[in-house]
Amino acid sequence: MKLPMTAIALGLAAMGMTTPAAAVTTAVAQDEEQKAPELSKKGQEALAALQAAIQEERWADVPALVATAESDTETNDGKIILQKLRLNAAINMEDYEAAIDPIDKLAAMGAMEPQFNQVYVEVGKRRLFDENYDGAADVLQKALNTDPNNAEALIALAEVRTEQGQVDEGIKLLTDAIAQAEAAGGAEESWYKRAVKLAYDNENPAVFGLTRNWVTNYPSASNWRDTLRIYMGFNDADPAKVLDIMRLQFAAGALESEGDYLLYAEELLRAGFPGEAMAVINAGKQANAFDMNKRIVTEIISMAENQAKGDRESLDADFQGALSGSEPKKTITLADAYYGYGEYQKAAELYRAALGKSGVQANLANLRLGMTLARSGDYAAAKEVLSQVSGAQADAAAYWLAWVETQM
Structure with a gap:
């Protein structure tokens, strides 16, 4: 035709x-x-x-x-x-x-007229398909010289650069194309997936921003699971960071397999939060995630049940002391425990109290306070608090912020 x-x-x-x-x-x-x-x-x-x-x-x-x-x-x-x-x-x-x-x-x-530029793009894509990478780069660059914001040309040139072994340049071009498309109304999900895969496979730090943008624009449970697993893969040496990201994974409904629930429960037990571990186990049971014939499943569940006995009752005895005491670390730890039981009002009160104490890790306290406010449904307040987080907790706060954005 x-x-x-x-x-x-x-x-x-x-x-x-x-x-x-x-x-x-x-x-x-x-x-x-x-x-x-x-x-x-x-x-x-x-x-x-x-x-x-x-x-x-x-x-x-x-x-x-x-x-x-x-x-x-x-x-x-x-x-x-x-x-x-x-x-x-x-x-x-x-x-x-x-x-x-x-x-x-x-x-x-x-x-030169704007409508002619699309011919450059079409020829560039055809040359890319034919593995004529130098020829494709030539015409695609001409298209971008005429229209630097042409997302289609950026995407095609990104693939060309990747095939030429210039992977970092390809990732940058994909990121630019996504930004242009977002400004114009939205980028295709396949673009995010391609950029994320390239960045992850090549250990490019752009993967963090790309995954956050991906789940902000396409916030499915499976996308959250993939995004947060990628982040944890880069931060598996820091149990505290991993735990806060697992908490987000739980909030986003992104726990999927038996392994997801068990790993999260184990991390919580190791950190001393049996009540939160039981909440995760109960969610796993409700989702029919567990094979109760497996020894590891029954062992972890039994461990959580034993450690949780009397745990919740012990918290209230320490509440007033944690509020008025001078040790912010103890206050944050107690707040974490209340968070695990879903008692967000008390947890938030304790995190705020910790922020007023000398020597407090303010970024950690604000991260946890923002998480608590988000889980309580106060998304506007959560966004304000999480936006203040910097330093070592900045990445985790950014992922929580992305989730908050999808809830507002």
């Missing part, structure tokens, strides 16, 4: 070239801003003959007629019309490679 001539017709309109061949010599008088092109008599005749052949789809005649027009066309207007006609013929014959030369010539004459 031949492509429509609309784009080229629009380009020819100002030159009076949208009428039949015999009308080439007639000035367009319908629009006062349009003026008749300056053409010699021989040039008019040669261009009219070429235009007629294109309209009648006499493709075998086109090469000779182009050669004649190149010889007989002397004015700048005529040369521009000739290149637009060549482009017209190439597109209608679906010979996109042949369209590059007339576009290059039009650009050199200052007659």
Whole structure:
């Protein structure tokens, strides 16, 4: 199927070239801003003959007629019309490679038009498919020289650079394309997935920002699971960070397998939070995640049940002392315990108290306070607190912020 001539017709309109061949010599008088092109008599005749052949789809005649027009066309207007006609013929014959030369010539004459740029992109994608990476890079860069914000060209060039071994450049181009698309209304999820995979496979730190943007725009449980597992994979040496991210995984409904629930419960037991471990185990039971015939499952559940006995009752005895005491670490630990039992009001009161004590780890306290407010449903307050977190807790706070954004 031949492509429509609309784009080229629009380009020819100002030159009076949208009428039949015999009308080439007639000035367009319908629009006062349009003026008749300056053409010699021989040039008019040669261009009219070429235009007629294109309209009648006499493709075998086109090469000779182009050669004649190149010889007989002397004015700048005529040369521009000739290149637009060549482009017209190439597109209608679906010979996109042949369209590059007339576009290059039009650009050199200052007659480049936005609709022509898409031909560069189309040829670039075809060359990429054919593994002609240098050729693809050449035309895609031309497209970006004309339109630096062309997300489609950025995506294609990113794949080219990746195939050329310039992976970091490919990731940057993908990130730029996503940003352009987001500004214009939204990027395709496949773009996020490709960028995340490249960044993760190559241990590029851009993976963190990319995954956060991905789940902010496509916040499914499976996407949250993948995103947070990626983050934990980079931070498996820091149990405290991993635990706060597991808490987010739980909040986002992103625990999926038996292994997810068991790993989280084990980390909580190791950190001394049996009540929170029981909450995770009960959620796993409700989700039918456990094979109760497995020894490891029954052992972890039994351990949690034993450690949880009397744990909740012991918390209240320490509450007032933690509020008024001078040791912020103890106050935060007790707040963490209340958080695990879902008692967010008491947890928030303790975190705020800790922030007023000398020597407090303010970023840690604000992270946990923001998490608590988010879990309580006070998303506006959570966003405000989490936005203040910096330092070692900044990444975890950023992921929690991304989740809060999806809840508001």
